[in-house]
Amino acid sequence: MHDEEPLTFGRILLQFTRRGLPLVIAVCGVALIAVGGDTYSSLASPRSLETACGVALLIVALMVWMINWLFRLGASSNADRAEEERAREYFDRTGRWPEDDRD
Numbered sequence: 001m002h003d004e005e006p007l008t009f010g011r012i013l014l015q016f017t018r019r020g021l022p023l024v025i026a027v028c029g030v031a032l033i034a035v036g037g038d039t040y041s042s043l044a045s046p047r048s049l050e051t052a053c054g055v056a057l058l059i060v061a062l063m064v065w066m067i068n069w070l071f072r073l074g075a076s077s078n079a080d081r082a083e084e085e086r087a088r089e090y091f092d093r094t095g096r097w098p099e100d101d102r103d
Helices: 009-036 046-094
Strands: none
Touching: 009 046
C-alpha cells in the first residue's frame, strides 16, 4: 500500500485476511503441538492426535498465506498488463512510446 487510502472496514478485513488469519491459525497450531508434546511413540494416544492436528493447522496457515500471495501476484500482473495496454494505445496515437516523451 504505497498510496494512503482511507481506513475502511473492508481494508481492515482485507489486511486481517492477508496477515492476521494465517497468523492466528499458525498460533493455534503451535499451541496444539505444545499441548501434544513429543508423544509420537504411542500413535493411539490422544496427545499424538493433538500434535498431528497442530501440524495440520500449520500447513493450513501456510496454504492460506500462499493463496493470498498468489492472488496478490495475479492482481499486480493485471495492473502491469493494463499499463502496457495504455502504453500501446499511446504509441498507436503518437508513434512514440510514453517513455520516450519523458526524456
